[in-house]
Amino acid sequence: MANTPPKPQLAVIVGSNRRQSLNRKLAQALAKLGTGKFEASFVRIDDLPMFNQDQETDLPAEVVRFKAELAKADGILIVTPEHDRSIPAVLKNAIDWGARPYGQNSWGGKPAFITGTSPGAIGTALAQQHLRAVMVSLGTILIGGEAYVTFKPNLIDDAGTIADDSTQKFLQGFVDRFADLVARLAQPRAERAAA
Numbered sequence: 492m493a494n495t496p497p498k499p500q501l502a503v504i505v506g507s508n509r510r511q512s513l514n515r516k517l518a519q520a521l522a523k524l525g526t527g528k529f530e531a532s533f534v535r536i537d538d539l540p541m542f543n544q545d546q547e548t549d550l551p552a553e554v555v556r557f558k559a560e561l562a563k564a565d566g567i568l569i570v571t572p573e574h575d576r577s578i579p580a581v582l583k584n585a586i587d588w589g590a591r592p593y594g595q596n597s598w599g600g601k602p603a604f605i606t607g608t609s610p611g612a613i614g615t616a617l618a619q620q621h622l623r624a625v626m627v628s629l630g631t632i633l634i635g636g637e638a639y640v641t642f643k644p645n646l647i648d649d650a651g652t653i654a655d656d657s658t659q660k661f662l663q664g665f666v667d668r669f670a671d672l673v674a675r676l677a678q679p680r681a682e683r684a685a686a
């Protein structure tokens with residue numbers, strides 16, 4: 492009997508270090524929507540030091556760990572709040588560490604899905620727009636479409652499931668398309684590694 496191929500590995504990054512983060516709840520719900528399609532690992536960014544180019548020649552241990560986690564990921568899911576109409580500093584800090592040192596960009600060629608939630612009406616649209624520009628400049632392959640989620644108190648239930656039907660269907664569509672893209676790009680990589 493043929494071995495079941497390993498599931499693609501997703502690195503999930505939440506752009507908030509708040510304990511009760513709404514975006515972490517959304518990220519967990521999205522990981523649930525992808526059950527059976529990929530393995531999701533949440534990657535810490537709250538322990539990364541403030542970026543300092545002086546440390547590029549001797550990377551802090553947390554940065555080495557962070558970049559190793561990105562290296563083994565077949566795809567990146569970023570779920571972020573909007574801070575002052577842009578990317579939260581904690582997330583931008585992580586992106587900068589991932590991009591450096593020069594020539595060791597951890598983001599290049601990785602498929603990525605960007606989404607996020609806020610109680611505000613535009614549901615992180617501006618943060619996501621800024622983030623898309625940054626991630627494209629770093630060579631990630633973003634899935635198309637826009638997934639701005641306005642957070643309502645009953646959006647995610649106690650079991651961590653998206654309780655609103657239309658939002659659930661909307662986001663399932665993104666997760667399915669993303670899982671498909673990650674699997675298609677991961678397969679040749681796995682074949683090359685096995686060769």
Ligand SMILES: Cc1cc2nc3c(=O)[nH]c(=O)nc-3n(C[C@H](O)[C@H](O)[C@H](O)COP(=O)(O)O)c2cc1C
Pocket residue numbers: 507508509511512513514515571572573574575576577608609610611612614615
């Ligand atoms: C510094 C700061 C700036 C914020 N700026 C925005 C903003 O520009 N747009 C928005 O919709 N919400 C903004 N908010 C409110 C956040 O959407 C809200 O705090 C949300 O819960 C953050 O996501 P989290 O729960 O995952 O941390 C801001 C919150 C903070 C703390």
